[in-house]
Amino acid sequence: QITLKESGPTLLRPTQTLTLTCSFSGFSLSTIGVGVGWIRQPQGKALEWLADIHWSDSKQYSPSLKSRSTITKDTTKNQVVLTMTNMDPVDTATYYCAHRVVGGGLDYWGQGTLVTVSS
């Protein structure tokens, strides 16, 4: 059974750095074809893909956030970490991590974590 869960701060001040951890079970990020992505959703708005990391440690980022985002994985801990610097109120959203396999969609999602950026 695959499960994912996001954790991190709920409130940040502008310019602070966000560190979100996706802790998962039921799969390994060492398995060929497996990846974990981050997606966010401001309240009442559409989904926005942020970043993705593969079993091979290949990483991809949204161009609009690439300059201030870093995604890493810890295979031994079964965790993926997303770091975003210089947070702004427009970054206020629910952040999700999700599992995927090559050729498939994002098939397992965490419950999401609401991050609010406010002074």
Next chain:
Amino acid sequence: DIQMTQSPSTLSASVGDRVTITCRASQSISSWLAWYQQKPGKAPKLMIYKTSNLESGVPSRFSGSGSGPEFTLTISSLEPDDFATYYCQQYNDYPWTFGQGTKVEIK
């Protein structure tokens, strides 16, 4: 970036109706298109992947079809549990992009 345009934005329908949602890609995405269902306060749920493949456990009243640039999600007979917002997503090329969503509401 590949733009994904969904229509309509809102759809009012009744239980038992046949419902079709359209997603248009701004450039070729081959068959790398997924559909998600999202209910208020919940994470999205994968319904269809690679244009027409039904995710395990998804009722057969859901189907997907299409080829570049237009794709469709069809619900053959709307059930009460289907009232939700639906998103398409392309994963042919990075950055992956989602449509703006289609809310299916009770008529």
